[in-house]
Structure formats: structure tokens, C-alpha cells
Amino acid sequence: MSLVFFSYAEEDQKLATEISDHLLKKNVLSWCFTRDSILGVEYTDQIPDAMTKANLVVLLISKHSIASPEVKKEIQLSHIKRLSIVPILIGMTSAEYQNQIPTSWEGILTTTVFGNADYSTTNELADRILKTINTLKPLPSPPGMPVIGDWPSDGLKINIELLKSVLFCTPEITRFLESGNQFFVSANKGMGKTLLLRYKRAKLMKEYTSHQSHSHHTTVCFAPENSPYVDMIEGSIPGLKDGHIKLLSDIRSSKRIWSFALRLSAISYFPEIAQQLDQVELRNLTNQSANFLVKPRVNPTDIFCSLLSLTPTRLNKLLDQFELQLSYLYQQIHSGIFLFIDSIDFAVAHLDRKAWTYTQAGLIEAAWSAMGANNHVKIYTSIREEAFINYESDAKANIHTTILPLRYSIKQLQGLIDRLCKVYELLPNFKAFVGVHEIANMTGQTPEDSFRYMHRHTIGRPRDLVLICHQLSKSRPELDQDQFQKIVMESSSRSVLRPIFKEMSIFLDALLDENERQRFFRMISQNILTRQMIEEICCKYNGLEETHYNAVNKSEVQIFHPFCELYNCGLIGYVQWDNKHQHAIQYFKQPDDVMNFSISCLPAAKYYVLHPSLSSLINTARLNEFLRYPFITVGHQCRWYSWYDQLIESLKYLNMIQGHQLYQQSLQELSFVICQLHAGLKVDLTELEKIASLLELVQDDAFLAMSEFIEAIPQ
Incomplete structure (x- = not known):
């Protein structure tokens, strides 16, 4: 019934x-x-x-x-x-x-x-x-139908049938998909490299399957043969010794190992060519430890890991003896083969920074060289943006035109989330999904767009936004503005912030260890810091006198600089002048910014601001000991008013008299005045001046700071 x-x-x-x-x-x-x-x-x-x-x-x-x-x-x-x-x-x-x-x-x-x-x-x-x-009849679910409310954040977990639906195409991505001249994707973690490579393969497979059904040409091969459509190394490469790390840290030797792996993998898909390989000698040189090197249809990453299981001496001997023969056989491939390789950065994340960088760079250069040696072979792969920018090679300039730097503007990210709302929620856009269009601002500033609010609680990556949307979806029937803000802040601190330190581990020294991170965070007492406070905390963290800070920046003293690492992670921003709009703004490092490994990479500024998600995390740990300045919205490209300097000083000293009745009275009047200022209205300072006079009887510093704030207010 x-x-x-x-x-x-x-x-x-x-x-x-x-x-x-x-x-x-x-x-x-x-x-x-x-x-x-x-x-x-x-x-x-x-x-x-x-x-x-x-x-x-x-x-x-x-x-x-x-x-x-x-x-x-x-x-x-x-x-x-x-x-x-x-x-x-x-x-x-x-x-x-x-x-x-x-x-x-x-x-x-x-x-x-x-x-x-x-x-x-x-x-x-x-x-x-x-x-x-x-x-009404029950409708059968079409193949690959998404589960409503499920927002997968891993490109490998998205159903093949859904790839086209979920992929948001910028003009640059469209060129990559349509062009036959771009093969490599460069981006930071969480930008969608895996999803893009998987869709590129699915698109090519569909095109060639259709073409082959109407022609008598030889079948085109795609590697790997099985799901998930891209070849990758599961886990970390085990058993690497100092000699292996030295090889991987050099672009020439890394490229040489990858070249061998790519060529042998391509040959293994053509039995008539592979059988010409001296397999007996190959087994002898590998001491029977790499038998699958001569198996049919073997993946490049399997060969690469097998080569690294040999001693460096035996590995070099193998390459010396077989490179010419392999190159000769490789050129005999006259049918198309496409290789797709991804996530090499994860497999070598336990190595040092140089080996991590040049292992990926070696793959890119080997792939470029292999395609140049045989135009029937096409190799698509990814490289972390940080690795591509920071490696040096004579051949690097030639590769630039073949690489897609994956970038998204805020507007494009909103389009991406709108598209995913249609897929995962069957709704036209983000605002229809959350039911909240704007976030009311209690300080008189223009109400903040709900997507912009969510975006500034991330570090600008698509995956961050997807993780938050997944949590929003769970509570969607009960969402109102307060619930929306609460979920965004909690998800940002838990699901977005915490994994960053693992994903960025290759660039961390001071913040790599969880205990050291917590020790450092306990030293931060507020969400807006001056340059002097940065220097004091840095020296305190390293057990140095504050007078040593200048020597630290000149690398005369070898210490850790945790704030530089926070900046590279996008978790601390600074205030800078914006020439375009002719006022100061806050700037946080974005996913496509250059990664600077220097210990003095933190830009010079008077004020620095903690990312909202980091403020939430530290606030939770420090309970009532953390000062989060009211009235100032923190986030990438948020405006910094000229009178914020005096406001910060005033709030700092007011915080010292929290138990006094003037504290709440002062905050209430400040709230009224700041609302007027943000709204561009003329301000009546009569009541605030009265409060300043009363503060003189309670605390001199609070009185002086409030007086300076009043003088700084534009009339």
C-alpha cells in the first residue's frame, strides 16, 4: 500500500x-x-x-x-x-x-x-x-549514479561514469583535453590532478574505441589495463638506501631509471617485440629478483620499483648493458600506446626534499624524451607544482609548453562547486544547496557571500571545498546561517587543516612532529601578530635570545622558522598594500604561488594574520587564553582599514581588564562605532570619548590606546 x-x-x-x-x-x-x-x-x-x-x-x-x-x-x-x-x-x-x-x-x-x-x-x-x-514507477539507477549527499574528495573514488559530470573545465583544462600537445599536469595537492588524468584517459579511450569500430587499424593500447585508469605506486617505495636516494636526487640518473621503466613497459605490450629482449641475461643481472620485468603488459611504476630493489651498482650495470638494446626495440613500436602515471609524490614523500623533487622531475623528462623517440607512444603524468617550480635542468624550458599548470580563480571554484551540487545534490547551485545566500556581518561590513565565507576558511583548493560540502550535506535539512557557519568552521579546522601538515610534510622541519607543532601553537596567544611578536615567538621556540633573530634571517644561526612553514602551508597571511584598489589587504599564499624553501621566506610586514581554521584549532587548545580580535574579518584579500592598527592596540589593552564593567561597555560602544565606520557613515564619538575618560581611571595603557584610536578615525 x-x-x-x-x-x-x-x-x-x-x-x-x-x-x-x-x-x-x-x-x-x-x-x-x-x-x-x-x-x-x-x-x-x-x-x-x-x-x-x-x-x-x-x-x-x-x-x-x-x-x-x-x-x-x-x-x-x-x-x-x-x-x-x-x-x-x-x-x-x-x-x-x-x-x-x-x-x-x-x-x-x-x-x-x-x-x-x-x-x-x-x-x-x-x-x-x-x-x-x-x-509512479521505481526508476532504475543509471550506471554510475551518484549517491545523493556523498561528496568524494579523492579523484580515484569517483565512478568512471561520473568523470565527465563532475569535471569543471576552465579554458586551460579544455585546451589540455582537446590538445594533442599537452601531456603533463602540474599542481599542488588537492587540486584535481588525478581526476583530470582519469578523465583524459576515458575521453581518449572513447574516441579511439569509436574510431577503431569504423576502421581496420591496429588496436591502440592503454596502460594500465585495469581500474583506476592511472598507474601509481601503492604506499612508499620500501628499502631505499643512501645510494638509491643519491641516484634519485640527481636529474640525470632519475631520468635514466624512469626512461628504462617507460620503454620496457611500452615494449611489454607488444609480444612480438618483447620476445627479442635478452630475457635470460636480464634475469641474471637482476639476480632473479625482478622476474616481472619481463612479464607481458607490466606497468612503468612496477618496473621502477623493481629497479630500485637492486643495489645501486647492479642497477647501473643493468642500465649500461640494456639501454641500447631497449632503445632499438622501443623504436620498433608502430602502434599507439598511451601510458598514464600519477601520484609519484606520495610514494617518495618519506625521502628528503631533493630526492622527492627530482624523482618526479625525472619522470617528466623521461616521458618527454620517450615521446620524442617514438611518436606512437604518449605518456600522461602529473607532478607536484612545488617540485616542478624548484627543480633545475637544461631540458626544463622545452617541457613548459607541454605542461598544464592547474589553477582556479575564486569565481571558477564557485562554478566547480555549483557543478558538483547538480551531481551530488540534484540542485542548481551552491546557494540552493545550503539555503544560505549571505552571512550577516555584525560590524557593519557588507554581508558576506556564503560561498566566499566558505572559501576563506580553506586554502583555496577544490578538495577543501568538497570536504566542507560533504559535512554540510549531512546537516542540510537543519541548515540555517548559524549552523552553516559552525559546520564550515569545524570542518575547516578538522577536515581541511589537520591533513595539511601530512600533505606538506616534505617541506616541514619545525612543524613535522605533532608534539613540536603543539608546543609551537601554545606560544601563539592571538590571531593577529606584529613582526616583533613573530620574532619573539620564533626565538622562544628555538631557545634563543631575541637579539639573535637578525642573525637567523641571515642564516648565520641554523634554527627552525615555524612561521615560514606556516606561510608555505597557506596558514598565515600578511598585510600588504593593494595598488589596484589603493588600500591594504590581507594576503595568504595561494596554491599556485611559488614555494620558497628559504628560512627567511616570510614576507616583511607590520602585521600577520592567522588563517581562520588555524585560529579555531589554537583557540580550542588554549581555551580562554587565546585572543581572537573581534570586528576584523580575516581571510585572503580581505580589506585592512587604516585605523585597524589603533583598533588592535585598543582591543589588546581592553582584553587586560576583562573583569571590569568598562570592558563590556567599551566593546558595545566600539561595535557601534565600527559598524558606522565600515558602513562609511559619519561617526558620533561622544560616548566613546566618555568611555576613554573613564578608562584613564582604570588603566593608563587602555586609555592611551583608546585615545589614539579615536584620533585615527576618519572624520
């Missing part, structure tokens, strides 16, 4: 129960909250359970239901559960409904209505609902 769920405002319950009674006479059960709910059981527990059993949702639309937060939650939940919604108007025309439809309903309901209670009897409406129920 069918079950109809009625969604309505309490004022419309009479109509709901009347239609429900008529449906019961037609052998259709229904559920109305005011009639069928269980006393003592939470509303939030009963609604999802009732909807799970329902076939259809009947929505009674009136001025009351449009304003009802409960109805809003029920509509969103019914959408998540993929239930059909039948809208019936009460006390309004279709035109009025179209003008008043809430933004949170957009993308879920159409502007077409099912019926109007003002022109139809309850029995007639019940008959029409019954006809709708009879037409």
Missing part, C-alpha cells in the same frame, strides 16, 4: 487531514505530523523515518508554509530522498506563488503547481493525488 507524506504549516492542518481522509477511503495511507506524530519523540527523528516509508510528498503551499522553517527542512529532506513532490496552493494564485517561492526551494520545486485548494474540493484533490501515485 502507498504512503503519502503531507508537508504543511500548522495553520493548514485541517486541509491536510481532510485530503488524507479521502485518500484512506481509496486505500492510500498518509502521514500528517499533527495527527500521526508520537508524543515525546523529537520532530527531527520522526520526519526522516516517515519519509523513508513514503512514495510521495504532498506540499501545501500557503503564506504560512512559505515562512515555516519546518516545511523548508521537509522539502530539502524529500529532495535528498528523491521523493516526488506534489504542490497544492492554498490562498494564493500561481502568479503570487511564482513571485514568492523561497530561494531555498529553488531547484527542488518547479513553478508549476499541481492544484489549488481554492478551486477544487478535497475529494477532487485526493483523486488527482491517487492518479499521480499510480503513475
